[in-house]
């Protein structure tokens with residue numbers, strides 16, 4: 001009985017390998033990118049790209065194991081959910097109120113240290129922000145909020 005269940009699971013995983021997939025990859029900087037409404041110094045951009053963009057932008061850098069199920073489903077789910085909450089590639093499409101709220105959340109996420117997700121930093125060791133990187137992001141988000149263009 002147990003063996004049958006295991007074989008069944010194996011078959012499902014192999015079949016799941018063939019599910020169609022739309023990868024979240026877009027290397028062009030679109031009109032709605034955050035850079036259109038905020039100044040992003042090079043050090044801030046490096047941190048965001050390295051630690052946030054895999055889930056909060058239209059451009060994920062997929063590791064090799066991302067093609068293997070069930071990792072793939074799990075990862076795609078994080079990207080989808082992450083983008084729904086915050087998408088740096090579409091930030092300029094947010095209303096001023098929403099944008100400022102997201103900036104507050106970004107500040108909070110670094111003050112309280114709940115981003116990136118632990119499940120992510122366990123694998124991407126260099127995505128865990130140092131204290132200095134956290135303060136860089138906090139200071140930057142505060143400045144962007146201050147100077148945010150009204151709409």
Ligand code: HEC
Nearest residue numbers: 051052054055078081082085086105106109115116117120
């Ligand atoms: C592995 C994917 C992943 C990475 C990497 C990641 N996030 Fe997230 N983030 C999520 C998911 C999923 C959610 C929504 C669910 C939740 O809050 O746990 C979220 C939610 C958020 C929210 C809350 C937005 C809202 O309005 O509710 C903020 C702010 C945020 N992330 C900031 C960041 C920042 C800043 C970084 C980089 C330092 C980052 N995240 C890295 C997946 C990720």
